Amino acid sequence: MRPIIIITLVGILSASLLAVVDDLTREPIAVAKEQMKRKAIEQIFPFAIDSLNTVQAEQTTFYEAYNKSNELQGIAVETSTDEGYSGKIEVLLGSSPDQKILDYKVLYHRETPGLGDKIDKPKFKKQFKGRALESTNWKVKKDGGEIDELTAATISSRAISAAVVRGLEYINEQYPKSSTE
């Protein structure tokens, strides 16, 4: 009988301690997650964000960035692809209100260090700047398109292109050209 009582006691003590810690950290964790996202959004927009409006859509989340005079300056969208070299890649894509790419940031990936992870380096990213969905052939150069693939990381490059295209499609769907003037 004694072992059962003791281990039950240990369990109860552990659980109560964890309940207290969970209670104390719940708010800081939520704040930290929010800040991480905010930081990522600030990095992809080349201007100062005055206010940020989150729009929860069916498949994804949009972030509208406004300047001081309350004009829409940019739209960020969460997009992803499963076509990475080692699975899922999550990207935060930023576009201007006229649906041209400003920049993107890779939020999550498991690509090969030193090869595929260059998808998050400025040198690779800058070729996406200013591109729009319709006017670009989104295939990599190897497949006859316009995107410069990374040496020894063609699959990662294709995946990023796919994620970016999907993000632009989300934006085009959510913000049809006519309504954004």
Added chain:
Amino acid sequence: MNEALNIFTRGFVKENPVTKMLLGLCPVLAVTTSAINGLGMGLATTFVLLGSNVVISLASKAIPNTVRIPSFILVIATFVTIVDLLIQAYSPELNQALGIFIPLIVVNCMILGRAEAFASRNGLWYSIIDAIGMGLGFTFALLLLSIFREVLGSGTIFNIPLVGEDANTILVFALPPGAFAGLGLIIAGLNSLEKKMGGKK
């Protein structure tokens, strides 16, 4: 006091959990791709080790033998969850980098090993010293391996670039095989250093 010093330094050199005992190799090999990860993992593990050693040295007399291991694991899991929550709250970047390996500290056999072999048989004071010695020894080994791998594999140190973005680095050291090779080289280096300095067999 001499005994305390002995217990403390033992974790560093003679019984270093990584380079001598080869314990807890899962985090050692997996997270040492950058110095910050290595340091973070080392300190997180040290905290868990300290917590579990303290509680177990105090409570071990009350715990019957039949439920000893499950109780120890419960205690360790509790401290790991605390560390996990704290890192999520106060260092989200580290949380993103270490990810699943923080919860996996639970199964780091070094921690259960210290609880079983040391804390449950010694008093509070020595158990604290043992935890700090072993924890810092673990951190030291992780830091050594991760600096080695980061410099050679990615050409950076603590994320500060040492070479240009386009430079060719020895990629294999950033990949899993490089972890094994790097650890082997470090163990060999430390052993030969020890031999030279101590002159012992």
